[in-house]
Amino acid sequence: MTSLILANVSVGRKKATLLREANLTLTAKELVAVVGPNGAGKSTLMKCALGAIRPDAGKATIGDDDAAEMAPVKRARLISYLPQIRSAAWPIRVIDIVALGRFAYGTGLKSPTGDDKQAIDAAIEACGLRALADRPSDTLSGGELARTHCARAFAAQAPLLLADEPTASLDPAGQVDVLSLIRDHVDAGRSAMVILHDIALAATFADRIVWMSGGEIIADGTPHETVTPERIYDVFGVEASVSRVDGKLAIAYTTPGGRRPL
Template identity: 45%
Template sequence: MTELRVDKLSVTVGDATLVDEVSLSIKGGQFAVLLGPNGAGKTTLLRAMIGGVKMTSGSVHLDGKAVPGLDRMKRARRLSYLPQQRSLAWPLPVRDVVALGRYCHGLRGSRPSPDDERAIQRALVATDLVELAERPTNTLSGGELARVHCARALCAEAPLLIADEPTAALDLRHAFAMMDVLRDFAEQGGAVLVVLHDLALAARYATHLFWMKNACLVAGGTLEETLTEARCAEVYGVRTTIRGRSLSVDGPV
């Protein structure tokens, strides 16, 4: 089972400490949500984890191996990363975009191996895109496009999926659909770490929560341990009412 372990990770740029000694770990089967207000350092933390941003100190280990030293292709096969900025320069057909996720398995041209075919099909099914597979991406809606990006991340069949605001710009129904896809992935043994801004969505889906504020991790653990009205007030400055997995935001503190 996959395990990502982050130990005292810090990122400093000039005088600014963007991430301050953050430690956390995620295992297969867990659906972890990273919470925190804008500028708390969530995206920088994710980027540092996958090696996109150089960490100043600390370490990241994926299944016991240090991530910065990991070969790109190997890393991509073990860890799928869906960045916040999800651009598509050309109107490729949906299936071709999803197939890009197989690059780390050696898919270069337009002749996928049986393994590639199977993975592409599975990703299309999981994200409910089978009927749109041949459509050019410039004819899709925002919700459909978000699923395409999710599908190509799933297509790598990496046991760990890290996504930065996968529900950004999605309406409620599409946001739930996206979270369902991610939850299915976790329930099948995958590890999920996503950044979310929607507290209610996080409360409904997460098994684990990590709270960031001012570059520091202020709390981390299971949903039951860390989701409290006091913490929402402390980290986000909002009043909330929490009943089990149901959370409503009542207004600013």
């Protein structure tokens, strides 16, 4: 099993500290949600994990290698990345987007064959895209496009998945869709780190929640351990009640006038 380890990772830009001594380990069959307000350092954390940003101090390790030093293709075979979804520059077809997920295995320009074709078919099937496979991407709804990009990330069949707000700008059904797909992907023996803005979604789908605020990880644990009214107030500055209904967490915001002065 390939694991992802962030050890004392710090990143600063122009005197501002974006990330301070972050420690995080992602192991097998784990879905970790990263939550926190805008500017808390979530995306910076993810980019360090991916090797896209070289930390000023500390080290991100993928398997046995320093993330920032890895050859792009080797890294891409271990870790697939789902950035915030933007529309493609050209109206390329759904099947072609998913096929790009196999880039690190040398596909492109010709029709995929063998293992590549199998991986692409499996991802298309898993994400329910069979009927959409030949549609140009500019004709898709937001939810369909999100599923297409999930399939693209899954097609790599990498042991690790990093997703930066995969549910942004989706309706509730779309959000649940995407997180269910990622949950299934993880349950099939992989691990994922997912940035989310919705604590309830994180509590529903994640095995662990990493809470970030002001560039630091301030809590890391199961939803039941870490989702408390005090923490929600500390991190997001809003008052909320947390109750347990049939063993599940229910979160309600009780905000009027209750926002902490910033």
